[in-house]
Amino acid sequence: MIDPKHSVSARRLDRLGPTFTAAQARERGIGSNALARLREAELIWELSRGVYRKSNSPLTMHIDLLAACIRVPHGVICLETALAVHDLTDEIPGEVNLAVPRGGPLPRITYPLVRIHRFAGATFEKGIEHWEAAAGEPVRIYSASRTVVDCMRLRHIVGDQVALRALRSYLRRRGTSPSDLLQYAELLGGAGPLRNAIQVVLD
Structure with a gap:
């Protein structure tokens, strides 16, 4: 009964x-x-x-991303996790990378594994897109172009090889332009090093 x-x-x-x-x-x-x-x-x-x-909801490969974004609704998927979503890396991130505005409270999550990054509040909202981690369930993620720039300027976090491979993959895509990256770099910082890296990749 x-x-x-x-x-x-x-x-x-x-x-x-x-x-x-x-x-x-x-x-x-x-x-x-x-x-x-x-x-x-x-x-x-x-x-x-x-x-x-x-339990009867549609299956998704991105359940950890969905859970993390619900726990931190003001957060944005960034860096290696965003690279994976945008198919700009072969690496499988072992944690969900989330950006939050600098100066606010630091979220504490024990599961899923989440790494929180503090980004400047003045530019935090720039380049945010909405992507469906599951059908009909969008989460916030930085665009491919902003993500590449973030990875280049934060190479000490993601690693030089990951950042440069992402840059190369991005520039090989049809419809992309170095100018899109440089606009973000001017805004976020590091335009000079990025311009040099683009030159090396394109040569």
Whole structure:
């Protein structure tokens, strides 16, 4: 026999999106005890602390990115993680790289593995795009051109080889232009070194 409380919670669950937070569940009348029962019934999975996903939701290869972005809604996917999304690297990042504005609180996430980077607030919103980590579930990510520039100016973090391979891959794509990169470099800093690197790659 189906537990009436379980049945009510399951019906309320239908009002939530595929991935949701405990706070959103409470707004729909699903408290912590009900969430625990839904987990036991394998109707939902806990992706990260306070972040859940319905078990009948479409599969995605990017569940860690989705969970991290929900935990840090003001964050933006950046650096190696963004390179992987934009298919500009063969490396498989072992953690999710997220940028947050400098000066704000530092998010603390134990799972999934997340590395937080503080970016300047004045230029933080430049180059942000929306990308679907799962069907109908967009997250914020820096554009391919901004990501390449960020990796070049932060080579001490991502490594010279990763940054230069990303630059080479970007410039080989149809429809890309060095001027797109240099515009971001002028804005973010490091236009001189980037101009030199572009010259080396194109020669």
